[in-house]
Amino acid sequence: xxxxxFAANWKMHLGPEEARAYLKTFRARYNRRDDRDxxxxxxxxxxxxxxxxxxxxxxxxxxxxxxxxxxKGAFTGAxxxxxxxxxxxxxxxxxxxxxxxxxxxxxxxxxxxxxAALASGLAPLLCVGDTLAEREAGHTTAVVTRQLAxxxxxxxxxxLARVVIAYEPVWAIGTGRNAxxxxxxxxxxxxxxxxxxxxxxxxxxxxGGSVNVKNAAELLxxxxxxxxxxxxxxxxxxxxxxxxxxGAA
Ligand code: 13P
Numbered sequence: 001x002x003x004x005x006f007a008a009n010w011k012m013h014l015g016p017e018e019a020r021a022y023l024k025t026f027r028a029r030y031n032r033r034d035d036r037d038x039x040x041x042x043x044x045x046x047x048x049x050x051x052x053x054x055x056x057x058x059x060x061x062x063x064x065x066x067x068x069x070x071x072k073g074a075f076t077g078a079x080x081x082x083x084x085x086x087x088x089x090x091x092x093x094x095x096x097x098x099x100x101x102x103x104x105x106x107x108x109x110x111x112x113x114x115x116a117a118l119a120s121g122l123a124p125l126l127c128v129g130d131t132l133a134e135r136e137a138g139h140t141t142a143v144v145t146r147q148l149a150x151x152x153x154x155x156x157x158x159x160l161a162r163v164v165i166a167y168e169p170v171w172a173i174g175t176g177r178n179a180x181x182x183x184x185x186x187x188x189x190x191x192x193x194x195x196x197x198x199x200x201x202x203x204x205x206x207x208g209g210s211v212n213v214k215n216a217a218e219l220l221x222x223x224x225x226x227x228x229x230x231x232x233x234x235x236x237x238x239x240x241x242x243x244x245x246x247g248a249a
Pocket of ligand 1: 009096168172173174175176208209210211229230231232233
């Protein structure tokens with residue numbers, strides 16, 4: 001059975017009280033289904049509240065939006081994988097385009113973060129994606145494979161199999177302009193081929209960028225998409241509970 005992953009990236013929204021209220025509403029609106037998982041990437045301050053709020057639901061998971069690669073030490077403002085884990089996170093985003101573009105995160109940083117996540121038992125969700133200029137120059141594949149190589153070099157097939165990938169074209173994030181299912185699928189095939197050649201033949205590959213309740217069905221009808229990573233349309237629990245039921249019988 002195809003198990004679709006719906007991942008919410010709350011970005012810099014929803015403090016602890018708001019996260020609790022959101023998840024109370026969400027749990028009431030959405031019952032567990034065996035054909036889907038729902039992950040919530042909460043701000044660091046809300047991880048514990050969010051993890052507590054879903055603790056009886058094995059189909060729901062809370063993750064961090066970023067980690068630092070060192071396990072502990074004098075790194076003011078940073079959170080490590082073990083700290084995120086202690087707060088209840090089971091996964092972490094790595095290399096989101098906002099981290100790359102606004103905070104100067106490099107491919108090498110993503111490699112250290114993926115390794116730190118794996119070492120502590122957090123599932124890394126590595127984000128890759130091209131800018132509009134890169135796409136128009138025909139560099140999409142080169143950019144995405146550079147980001148994969150940069151973030152995942154040195155990992156064996158067993159480790160790679162624990163990594164989830166999200167293809168998020170920068171030009172589609174928060175713009176209302178989503179990639180077509182065909183455009184996304186073409187990149188997903190490249191991602192699968194790259195991982196397959198390195199011993200991970202069945203990676204989970206998500207699409208992200210202006211996914212909403214109106215376009216989710218068309219996107220997820222494309223079998224190359226194992227799920228979606230959603231920002232703006234995940235912030236309202238009613239709308240998100242509708243979105244995660246996309247395609248449900
Ligand atoms: P939007 O869904 O708001 O376009 O954001 C996508 C994203 O960046 C998810 O990580």
